Amino acid sequence: MLEITNISKTFHAGSVNEVFALQNVSVTLNDGDFIVIIGTNGSGKSTLLNAVAGSFITDSGKINLSGHDITKWPEHKRASLIGRVFQNPFSGTAPTMTIAENLSLAAKRGKPRGFNWALDKQLQSELRDRIRTLNMGLEDRLGNAIGSLSGGQRQALTLLMASWLKPDLLLLDEHTAALDPKSADQVIRLTKEIIERDHLTTLMVTHSMPQAVHLGNRIIMMHKGQIIHDYKDATRQGVRSEDLLHRFEEVRRREQVDVRVAELLQRMYV
């Protein structure tokens, strides 16, 4: 279970570039929840994910995961509980190392690493079987460097690596945004399979409204570092892409009104 309580983060505080990336955000995920986060550019959705992953320490608030207070934990320590897939297909794998070597690194996520062979017999046969489930023919190319694979193949492998040891929380940060439509579909299908099979508690950020509607059991909409809408339980049922787009349009219009009012006031009083 993930409990995020009132977390805030301001980048470049006190300078002209000050950004209120997160403002008193609170969310609670139950075990097995699959939450999709959508939002405008710069709304703080990726920042929320990074705050949970530990890419930075939040200014205030508390993050609790599986009974641990991880608020102050460094990134590599949180990794024992969290599996991650990044937006950039190059981020999740070590390019000069082979497919098998990359997977051996994932097989030890969050565990101490000593002088044992990384690729023992048992792991070798296990990873052949599990890579076969990707249906990409990669099981015959275990000795190839990851750098020689396509973006879609690399994301599929990163997904496999993130979920190799069942994580308490899976974080997906627009993991199909950099892929061509066909690979994106493939990776999304795989995502769904893995999450359903292992009942993974998941936070996923996406730009795609169809993905938001077709995946998960809850949708969170963010804007300017705040959660502005939470579609869950009954309200989640029957939500269509159009509803979400409509909602975005509303936010945008309200904002334009704000800007126009501000201009009006400025003209009147300054």
Added chain:
Amino acid sequence: MSLFLGALTIGLILSLLALGVYMSFRVFKFPDITAEGSVTFGAAVSAVLLVKGFDPGISLLAAFAAGAAAGAITGILHTKCKINELLAGILVMTALYSVNLHVMGKSNIPLVDAKSTSTVAEKLGGWMFGQTTDLNWFGWEVSIRDAGMLIAMFAIVAAAAFILLMFFQTNLGMSIRATGDNPQMIRALGVDVDIMMIVGLAISNGLIALAGALLAQYQGFADVQMGIGMMVWGLASVIIGEALVGSNKQGLVVTGAVMGSVLFRLLVAIALRWGLNPNDLKLITALFVFAALVGPTIGRSLMKKSGNQPSGRTV
């Protein structure tokens, strides 16, 4: 002939330096100039121990440990104190100059009378070839000491390269490689990349200090100046090695670094024989590395102009 054997032996000794530079510069992409201090540090520590009558094997282990400590400090300066990579190395290298003088007590320690690795190698040679003072190899006169030393160095380097390659296949070794390849990824898999870099630089400088210790014992003295230019020398060996094997495969690259070091030393021996001024040696080494660094880039831009597909890789 003894010139050839000497070049071969020194080439083998310095291949440990090449392995160390490979570790820092290729695995971590960290231009670690600590190497220049570590070479001398290893030589100094082992020389002092030998003069005091310690076993040569222990002197080598102590040299490795001393180099490892120096490398770890550079690693800590860079990762924990956030000092730029080059500057961290320069600081430790500079500090080591004084440390080395303190360890040695003077600027040069002769080892001619001490029982060192070359004494042991001479015995080994005598045991292997029978008790003659000179051997006849393909019509050349070869002293027992030179032959024994060559064989001993070959054994040590082969063992070091083998252990290093095996280490890279362990869970810890894999994590170190991944740290150099993609720190973001390995952090997300629960590895403290700072620790990995500190451990990696320790191993790198341990090997380099070992090279310094063996070099001092082979040439019969340790000198406080002996580290100058060593990092570029190691780099040249690694680059030649990569050109020789023409592959990114780790086993081949490590073997290539050893071969590159030996070949480079042989080339230098030949050039010196042909009348190259020894004073120009470091200038030529630096020019060589410069050419190897810039060559592929120029080659690519020429290729592009002529409309060919770019090939070759950056150094």
